[in-house]
Amino acid sequence: xxxxxxxxxxxxxxxxxxxxxxxxxxxxxxxxxxxxxxxxxxxxxxxxxxxxxxxxxxxxxxxxxxxxxxxxxxxxxxxxxxxxxxxxxxxxxxxxxxxxxxxxxxxxxxxxxxxxxxxxxxxxxxxxxxxxxxxxxxxxxxxxxxxxxxxxxxxxxxxxxxxxxxxxxxxxxxxxxxxxxxxxxxxxxxxxxxxxxxxxxxxxxxxxxxxxxxxxxxxxxxxxxxxxxxxxxxxxxxxxxxxxxxxxxxxxxxxxxxxxxxxxxxxxxxxxxxxxxxxxxxxxxxxxxxxxxxxxxxxx
Amino acid sequence: xxxxxxxxxxxxxxxxxxxxxxxxxxxxxxxxxxxxxxxxxxxxxxxxxxxxxxxxxxxxxxxxxxxxxxxxxxxxxxxxxxxxxxxxxxxxxxxxxxxxxxxxxxxxxxxxxxxxxxxxxxxxxxxxxxxxxxxxxxxxxxxxxxxxxxxxxxxxxxxxxxxxxxxxxxxxxxxxxxxxxxxxxxxxxxxxxxxxxxxxxxxxxxxxxxxxxxxxxxxxxxxxxxxxxxxxxxxxxxxxxxxxxxxxxxxxxxxxxxxxxxxxxxxxxxxxxxxxxxxxxxxxxxxxxxxxxxxxxxxxxxxxxxxxxxxxxxxxxxxxx
Numbered sequence: 001x002x003x004x005x006x007x008x009x010x011x012x013x014x015x016x017x018x019x020x021x022x023x024x025x026x027x028x029x030x031x032x033x034x035x036x037x038x039x040x041x042x043x044x045x046x047x048x049x050x051x052x053x054x055x056x057x058x059x060x061x062x063x064x065x066x067x068x069x070x071x072x073x074x075x076x077x078x079x080x081x082x083x084x085x086x087x088x089x090x091x092x093x094x095x096x097x098x099x100x101x102x103x104x105x106x107x108x109x110x111x112x113x114x115x116x117x118x119x120x121x122x123x124x125x126x127x128x129x130x131x132x133x134x135x136x137x138x139x140x141x142x143x144x145x146x147x148x149x150x151x152x153x154x155x156x157x158x159x160x161x162x163x164x165x166x167x168x169x170x171x172x173x174x175x176x177x178x179x180x181x182x183x184x185x186x187x188x189x190x191x192x193x194x195x196x197x198x199x200x201x202x203x204x205x206x207x208x209x210x211x212x213x214x215x216x217x218x219x220x221x222x223x224x225x226x227x228x229x230x231x232x233x234x235x236x237x238x239x240x241x242x243x244x245x246x247x248x249x250x251x252x253x254x255x256x257x258x259x260x261x262x263x264x265x266x267x268x269x270x271x272x273x274x275x276x277x278x279x280x281x282x283x284x285x286x287x288x289x290x291x292x293x294x295x296x297x298x299x300x
Numbered sequence: 301x302x303x304x305x306x307x308x309x310x311x312x313x314x315x316x317x318x319x320x321x322x323x324x325x326x327x328x329x330x331x332x333x334x335x336x337x338x339x340x341x342x343x344x345x346x347x348x349x350x351x352x353x354x355x356x357x358x359x360x361x362x363x364x365x366x367x368x369x370x371x372x373x374x375x376x377x378x379x380x381x382x383x384x385x386x387x388x389x390x391x392x393x394x395x396x397x398x399x400x401x402x403x404x405x406x407x408x409x410x411x412x413x414x415x416x417x418x419x420x421x422x423x424x425x426x427x428x429x430x431x432x433x434x435x436x437x438x439x440x441x442x443x444x445x446x447x448x449x450x451x452x453x454x455x456x457x458x459x460x461x462x463x464x465x466x467x468x469x470x471x472x473x474x475x476x477x478x479x480x481x482x483x484x485x486x487x488x489x490x491x492x493x494x495x496x497x498x499x500x501x502x503x504x505x506x507x508x509x510x511x512x513x514x515x516x517x518x519x520x521x522x523x524x525x526x527x528x529x530x531x532x533x534x535x536x537x538x539x540x541x542x543x544x545x546x547x548x549x550x551x552x553x554x555x556x557x558x559x560x561x562x563x564x565x566x567x568x569x570x571x572x573x574x575x576x577x578x579x580x581x582x583x584x585x586x587x588x589x590x591x592x593x594x595x596x597x598x599x600x601x602x603x604x605x606x607x608x609x610x611x612x613x614x615x616x617x618x619x620x621x
Contacts, residue, residue: 013520020414021423027411028430031492034445035433037456041448053454102337105330113327117334124345126545126604130593131552131576132586133351133365134344140364142343157340187329216438219553238440241447242560268448271441278436285436286429290496 035275042066042269046262054264065265069273073266077273079229080236084215087151087232091214095156096207100199102157103165104191109174125159135223150224151232155213161206168202169195205288212285215278237270355594359586379591386592389575392568393550399483401543404494405536407487411495413528416502417520428499431492442489443557447472450481475567478559482569485558498532505531538618541611545604548596552577572596 036056041049045062052059069077102121106114128134144150172195180190196203221235231239278285324331350365355375357368379386411431418424434442449456450471458468471477505528513523550571555561559569561578570578572592580589612619 016520017417020417021420024411024414024418024427024431025423027492028427031430031432031434031488034442034449034488035437037448038441038445049454051454053459054448054451054456098336098340101333105334108330111327111330113323117338120338121341124341127349127601128345128597129348129352130597131573132580132589132593133354134348135580136354136365137348137351138344140361153340154344157337157344162337187327188333191333212436216436216440218438218440222553222556234438234440237444238557241440241444241557264448267444271444275437275441282429282433282436286432290428290432 035279038268038271042265042272044265046265049264054268062262062265064262065269068262068266069269073270076228076236077233077270080231080233081273083151083230084233086148087217088211088214091152091156092207092211094152095158095161095210095214096203098156099158099162099206099210100165100196100203101191103162103169104195106162106166107169107195108177108187121159121162138224144224146225146227146230148230151217151220152214154220155217156210158210158213161209164209165199165202165206168199168205172198201288201291205291208285208288212278233274237274240270241267352590352594352597354586354590359590375587375591378587382588386572386575386588386595388567389570389572389592390548393571393573394547395479396482396571397543397547397550399479400486401540401547403483404487404491405539407491408494408498409532409536411491412498412502412532413524415495415499416528417524428492428496432496433492434489435493437489439489439551439554439557442485443560446481446485446558472562473564475565475569478565478568482558485554498535501535502528502532534615537614538611541607541614543607544610545600545607547603548572548600550574 033056037054040056040058041054042065043061043063044055044058044065045060046064048058048060048062049055102117105111106118106121108114138144138150138154144153176194176198177190180194185193216234218232218234218238221230221232222238225231225235354365354368356370356372357365358371358374359365359368363369415424415428418427447455450458452458452468452470452472455471457471461468469477471481509527510523513527518526550573552573555569555571555574556577559565561569561574576589576593576596579585579592608619
């Protein structure tokens with residue numbers, strides 16, 4: 001009798017558990033499927049996409065879209081790629097330096113002004129001027145229109161990232177800094193020799209956050225960049241998607257044009273090219289970001 | 301001994317009558333380190349705040365914010381006369397944020413609870429990796445792929461509908477679907493990532509509770525229902541309260557990427573951010589743009605204070621300030 005009851009209980013547990021496995025698996029597939037759809041379509045023949053619709057497994061294989069990307073669009077896409085790489089590399093380096101040195105100052109115990117600086121960083125998180133005054137300041141007074149700096153500076157001091165770094169720095173024992181101070185090291189040196197190397201996980205995590213936001217950003221380009229040769233990849237893609245729609249909406253005027261260009265597959269191929277580096281670096285990126293967030297999110 | 305003496309000598313030489321100079325001498329390196337961050341924050345956060353005076357001005361680009369003539373409260377009159385459009389944007393912002401929070405949190409918590417029960421290490425790792433992948437993908441890309449899913453011609457959903465004998469749905473010309481679609485997009489993008497954060501919270505719970513419950517004969521469902529969920533409740537409530545503070549904010553790039561600000565869909569997708577963007581950068585209507593922007597800032601601020609106060613009522617430890 002008792003035995004039977006136990007059996008029954010574990011059976012219901014098992015059903016619940018199996019359904020968990022299935023639901024989790026389904027969610028994972030839902031997360032992956034759209035990306036596979038983009039990859040599949042990018043390797044399809046445009047005509048077969050028009051007739052049969054988008055599909056994960058190409059109905060008729062074709063490299064036409066990648067031919068477009070390497071061929072007639074090649075120069076523009078390569079250029080956009082270079083802009084994005086430059087913005088990401090320079091932007092991440094600048095951001096990490098600016099944020100880390102600010103975050104370090106917030107952790108120096110005997111520096112009384114740090115609470116003021118804390119507040120100074122905090123207030124914009126709860127009150128912001130909004131798009132319009134920010135936009136006018138940047139264009140009219142800082143002259144950021146079509147300026148390479150416009151793609152970097154507004155994003156290089158993210159308060160969330162600074163606080164995350166501060167938490168990482170806080171986990172470094174004070175005694176180290178105290179000892180160095182007694183040995184005559186100044187603040188700059190303590191920062192450079194102790195904090196910077198010891199908070200490596202934090203720096204890499206925050207660096208990846210910045211890199212990802214620079215890589216994926218098109219907000220700044222949308223606001224400030226008019227010159228086509230300064231378009232970053234995401235903004236280039238955005239224009240491509242938006243303009244194609246525009247053309248498709250006016251089917252009459254552009255029918256002849258549509259036939260010549262494999263529109264849908266080229267869009268998908270550009271998407272694949274855009275997310276390529278993220279997917280390649282994904283295992284590395286994922287490890288640091290999930291670990292880093294969990295460590296850094298611990299309230300300090 | 302000698303160290304402490306030399307230190308004393310050093311600090312003596314730092315003595316100055318003026319406390320400011322004394323402070324600067326001692327901490328100049330720290331100020332130097334903080335300086336770039338201070339300048340950037342001033343430039344892109346504080347100085348734009350002064351630009352809010354634009355609401356009292358008849359703005360023209362040549363004279364800038366500070367040179368344009370003052371018009372007093374005239375802009376407010378115009379704003380209230382045209383309040384219906386701003387109201388639609390406000391309503392959409394609040395409804396969408398509410399949906400994102402409620403359904404997004406529910407999805408994330410469910411994922412976390414399920415992750416926590418999976419004992420098969422490789423399966424857990426694989427599904428977690430896939431679930432947070434969308435978090436790393438830009439909205440532009442997501443919007444482009446969404447089109448492949450929802451397109452009237454050849455979109456995956458419509459293929460599915462026709463194969464099952466249903467009528468096709470013209471998603472991109474019908475605003476009534478978009479609250480659901482946008483919420484689903486948000487879940488797709490963020491639930492996995494948030495789920496992992498909740499999962500790490502659950503992993504920190506005392507395993508003894510689960511073990512003794514198991515000894516007492518609690519089944520899996522009961523362990524989830526009476527241990528995991530109650531322990532998670534404070535975290536969930538706090539996240540919820542904090543999200544009240546963000547209910548007036550919106551994501552312009554998400555909306556642009558997904559709907560392309562299509563005029564067919566504005567009925568349900570026009571949020572404050574897109575409204576300001578459209579009125580200022582599209583039409584050049586600075587009056588409405590600045591008024592709506594100001595009211596977004598002020599209400600956002602009030603709501604943050606309010607939500608922080610609520611959090612404080614609930615648990616002082618989680619208060620932001």
